[in-house]
Amino acid sequence: MRRHVAACFKAQHVGWVERNVTQHQRQSQINFAGGRPAASYFLLLRQKESDQRKGDPGLPPLRGTLDQPQASGAAQLDLAGRTPRAPLRDSNSARLNLHSLATDRGGAQGKWVVCKGRITKNKMTSQNKEWPHVCRIIWLNGGLVAVNEPGALVQIRAGLNGPIFYEFQLTTYANLFYMLRQVGFSVMGATFIQDIDEIRGTRPPEFRAYVGSWRVSDMHQQWRQVAHAASQKNEMVLMDVVSRIASELMYSEMRLLNLSETYSTQLCGRAQQGALREFERFEDLNSPPVYLAIHALFWELAVLRDNMAEFAAKFLFGFEKITSFGKLHEKLSKSKAHNDDLATELLTAGNGDGWLATFTAYRNLFTHSAPMEQAAGIAFAVLDQIAITDGSSIPQLYYALPSNARELKEKRSGGALYKDFDELIAASAGRKPMRETEPDALHYLHSILNQMSLLAEQLIQRSPIAPEMVHLTDTDIIGSIQIINR
Numbered sequence: 001m002r003r004h005v006a007a008c009f010k011a012q013h014v015g016w017v018e019r020n021v022t023q024h025q026r027q028s029q030i031n032f033a034g035g036r037p038a039a040s041y042f043l044l045l046r047q048k049e050s051d052q053r054k055g056d057p058g059l060p061p062l063r064g065t066l067d068q069p070q071a072s073g074a075a076q077l078d079l080a081g082r083t084p085r086a087p088l089r090d091s092n093s094a095r096l097n098l099h100s101l102a103t104d105r106g107g108a109q110g111k112w113v114v115c116k117g118r119i120t121k122n123k124m125t126s127q128n129k130e131w132p133h134v135c136r137i138i139w140l141n142g143g144l145v146a147v148n149e150p151g152a153l154v155q156i157r158a159g160l161n162g163p164i165f166y167e168f169q170l171t172t173y174a175n176l177f178y179m180l181r182q183v184g185f186s187v188m189g190a191t192f193i194q195d196i197d198e199i200r201g202t203r204p205p206e207f208r209a210y211v212g213s214w215r216v217s218d219m220h221q222q223w224r225q226v227a228h229a230a231s232q233k234n235e236m237v238l239m240d241v242v243s244r245i246a247s248e249l250m251y252s253e254m255r256l257l258n259l260s261e262t263y264s265t266q267l268c269g270r271a272q273q274g275a276l277r278e279f280e281r282f283e284d285l286n287s288p289p290v291y292l293a294i295h296a297l298f299w300e301l302a303v304l305r306d307n308m309a310e311f312a313a314k315f316l317f318g319f320e321k322i323t324s325f326g327k328l329h330e331k332l333s334k335s336k337a338h339n340d341d342l343a344t345e346l347l348t349a350g351n352g353d354g355w356l357a358t359f360t361a362y363r364n365l366f367t368h369s370a371p372m373e374q375a376a377g378i379a380f381a382v383l384d385q386i387a388i389t390d391g392s393s394i395p396q397l398y399y400a401l402p403s404n405a406r407e408l409k410e411k412r413s414g415g416a417l418y419k420d421f422d423e424l425i426a427a428s429a430g431r432k433p434m435r436e437t438e439p440d441a442l443h444y445l446h447s448i449l450n451q452m453s454l455l456a457e458q459l460i461q462r463s464p465i466a467p468e469m470v471h472l473t474d475t476d477i478i479g480s481i482q483i484i485n486r
Contacts, residue, residue: 132173135193138210139260141186141443142386142396143267148176156185156394158276159268165394177210184388188260188446189253207257211450219456220249225467226460238465241311248304249456252449255300259293259442263397266290270383276395279432281380290381290399291373294441295366301445302363304452305356308459315464317343325356342458359448361405369412372441376402377417378428399441400433 131150137160138146144165148154154176156166168183170176180187189209198205209216223246230239266286270276306324313322313331317340322328329350332343349356366372373379382400385393402408411417418424460467 133194136176137191137193138176138180139188139190139257139264140180141188142398142440143260143263143265144185144386144394144396145264146176146180146185154179157268158271158395159264159266162264162268162271166388166392182389184386186443186446188442189256191257207253209253209256209446209449209453211446211453215457216249216253216449216453219453219460220246220253222460222467223249223456225469226463226465228470229465229468233465235465238315241307241314242463244307245304245311245456248300248307249453252297252300252304252452255293255297256446256449259290259297259445262286262290262293263399263442266381267395267397271395277383278385278393280383281432282383283380287373287381291371294372294399294445297445298363298366301359301448301452302367305359308452308455312342312346312459316340316459316462325350325360342462345458355448355451358405361409362401365402365405365409365412369409370417372399372401375405375408375412376427377424382433398433398435400435400438401441401444403437 131152133150135150136146136148138148140146140156143159145157145160145162146154147157147160148170152170154168154170155164157164166183168179170179177187177190187210189207191205191207193199193205197203208214223242227239227243227246230236230242266284266289269284269286270282309325309328310323313319313328317328317332317335319328319331319335322331329347332347346356348354350360351357365375369375379400382398383395384398386396387393408417418427
């Protein structure tokens with residue numbers, strides 16, 4: 001019975017609760033934590049394709065300026081009407097309503113809203129009438145989520161449908177990302193929900209990684225354009241390599257969303273149990289999915305790294321039969337190509353404590369020696385606090401990457417890391433990791449995705465075929481086109 005109860009709780013984003021519950025209590029807890037069924041539609045598994053030039057109709061956040069900073073950070077926060085840390089509210093009183101996401105095309109004026117698992121119409125308020133009809137879910141550091149339904153209100157939650165920690169008001173639609181940074185949060189990415197199909201789940205909302213811009217998504221589109229242009233010129237080798245780069249940029253972005261979701265789910269579970277302490281090491285049923293998502297993103301980024309190395313080797317430096325960054329780095333260090341600025345940059349990144357060398361050390365440790373949770377002993381998830389600009393603190397999750405990945409891999413190549421079980425326990429018990437030397441996995445991998453997108457941008461500028469917008473003509477279409485009204 002205990003195993004069955006745990007599975008039910010996990011499906012509703014709740015950690016393990018060590019007590020027996022009655023059938024009535026069990027049902028209450030599941031409804032309390034999971035929220036209405038429509039909330040599951042926001043936990044995306046893949047990214048929606050979009051045309052970069054035309055964009056999706058009615059997608060305001062993906063056009064124009066991302067930030068509109070005011071005269072000063074202090075003035076901006078005053079204008080926003082920020083509040084000190086709000087009392088925690090349970091998810092029954094703080095669930096997403098998704099006002100104004102899709103227009104009612106059938107008669108009376110109104111907007112769609114999800115209520116108790118069904119879709120109804122909701123009348124627009126004067127406060128939100130001029131606001132773009134987009135719900136923005138901003139994935140932040142440590143499992144925190146910022147929710148901005150149509151209107152000025154922004155809520156910082158413990159997970160998507162978890163308790164609210166903090167609220168503030170926007171002065172304009174466009175300054176959301178700026179204000180989140182001013183308050184003290186780090187933005188991992190954003191999900192945009194704009195029509196009824198995305199609420200129903202017939203198509204996924206769009207997620208984009210945020211690296212100060214939408215560069216990851218932009219690079220995905222541009223590398224696809226190179227692939228299309230190469231196919232039109234029958235350059236099949238080039239088309240193959242750049243198509244793989246485009247795919248890995250998209251998959252890496254999707255993996256970042258998945259990792260943000262697992263953090264969010266676990267933080268929500270801790271909050272629902274009232275287990276939010278100033279500092280705590282713990283492990284619950286939501287921990288394995290987090291480790292799995294960390295490993296998956298490391299793997300995806302490693303494939304992207306090697307695909308870009310293959311492209312650089314063949315089409316920039318003229319090296320044949322090189323399909324990994326390690327081989328490219330070795331070849332560059334022995335050739336005259338290091339006079340090239342990009343070659344010098346790649347050598348630096350792959351040497352010593354360079355960003356690619358450090359990333360590769362982590363990836364090799366977790367792939368060839370031990371999974372992250374066992375790499376340095378017994379690992380735990382950490383619950384700590386992030387200090388924001390008004391002086392208050394908000395709980396967040398922290399999964400510490402080891403500071404000595406290369407050393408750990410060398411030790412493990414010689415056998416077990418510890419000589420006996422007592423030494424293992426002694427090395428793990430009571431240990432408090434430090435973010436300065438043991439970075440959080442989500443924050444670190446987000447920074448690596450940023451670096452990879454910068455490298456992708458440099459490489460594409462030297463592509464033998466430039467990106468070309470895809471134009472479809474009658475000769476490209478097989479069969480007839482049908483338009484289906486829903």
